[in-house]
Amino acid sequence: MSTLTLYNTRTRAKAPFMPIDPENVRAYLCGPTVYDRAHIGNARNVVIFDVLIRLLRRLYPKVTYVRNITDVDDKINIRAQERGVSIEEVTAGPIRWYHEDMAALYTLPPDIEPRATAHMAEIIAIIEKLIRNGHAYEAQGHVLFSVASDPDYGKFSGRTPDELIAGARVDVADYKRDAGDFVLWKPSTPDLPGWESPWGYGRPGWHIECSAMSWRHLGESFDIHGGGDDLIFPHHENEIAQSCCAFPGSHYANVWVHNRMLLVNGEKMSKSLGNFLVLHEVLEKAPGEAVRFMLMRAHYRQTLDFSDAGLAEARKELDRFYRAIQLHPNAREREVPLHLIWDALLDDLNTPAAIAALHKYADLAFAGNEVGAVALKAAGKLLGLFNVSPEEWFRGGIDEAAIEGLVAQRVLARIAKDFAESDRIRDVLLKDHGVIIEDGPKNSYTIRKA
């Protein structure tokens, strides 16, 4: 099998992927902070990483996929205080929703889904190491990472310390030695969630959580770390600083895979614009597979515009694939050449090229070649597509009983060559039942949802 090539944010270049341990590829994805429903941007991230994980599983005997849940965070605390409930009560719903939404997109669950609140021992251990190494200091109940202590700080995101200071827009807290120093541990008042620590009752900073969870489950160094490109700075820069300083000689993640942000109907998603697309709401209007497909239509390192028109096109493309599959119901799974899709995916997850390959296979299937249908199914599986049968795809959700009579009447009308009546019924089926009826030879017909 050929080699997977990935673009690595750390080196700003594409390079062949070389696992630390080919017997166990270890990957970490920054998961959600669970205070609300996931939005469509969260979904792109997970879908892209899902494609990567599926690919790695074909290439290597074992892949350990870790995706964390940040379940302690100031946004969560605020919700808890507003509602007068515990943070567990705030996070339980969003965690459940997250699992439901991601399953609806046919993304594979991670092998390990660690929660920050269950890793306080690791968090405290790393902070203690950093203090011992001279990379962190305690000040007014806080523990801060000292960016000046790390000569490599800023290299990952391509920033110099001067830029970081110049760019600091927020008033610098007086307990910070450097404007760029960031919090590892902060004190909690009794009304806030907290844990006992060598520095008193408090809670962790955000960045340290990922360092602790990846360390516990993947070790000091691992293969791939993913996330949205907005996390490059400061989150990932800080993770690297914490982990590399706590574990001298380690590299933290070798390869960094960052996806670009998503636009919605040409605009950045933001609460002020009121165009925050909640994934759950999108999934009520479109099949999960169409949403998934839509998110793969642009290369992951390219801005993707999530538009209604795009979603409609995604559905049409999937319609075409399912038709091609449906044409060969007895096609049996077997080894078929899949160079086109493999070449596309191995080249830095080129999903648009992979989709073009799918269309080539569909062309073959439509031309009557069963191998095309077999290849299409196999290639789709690689991308996490075709999770339902063509029948389910086209007819799922149709109330067959409700239209039975109309359909029968229309058959009779067509036999009687009463085309005015048959067209009227076709119209009613579409308008009142959302069903498209298509005629075949000898008064046969097929139905599908509009």
Next chain:
RNA sequence: GGUCCGGUGGCAGAGUGGUGAUGUAGCGGACUGCAAAUCCGUGAAUGUGGGUUCGAUUCCCGCCCGGACCUCCA
């Protein structure tokens, strides 16, 4: 202001130093009572000005336009 990324047919979206994928939409045709689907055919693009080169959409520089990050953010 600093750093970075991008501008490809109506729209979406790949790739490439040498006849510019793929989808969708359009147009003509076959098929159909008509549609739909499918098939055949067809028109349609590399922001702009320079440079390098036998040759640039691809490499380099300027300009214009758009976006991201620098602050919580996938």
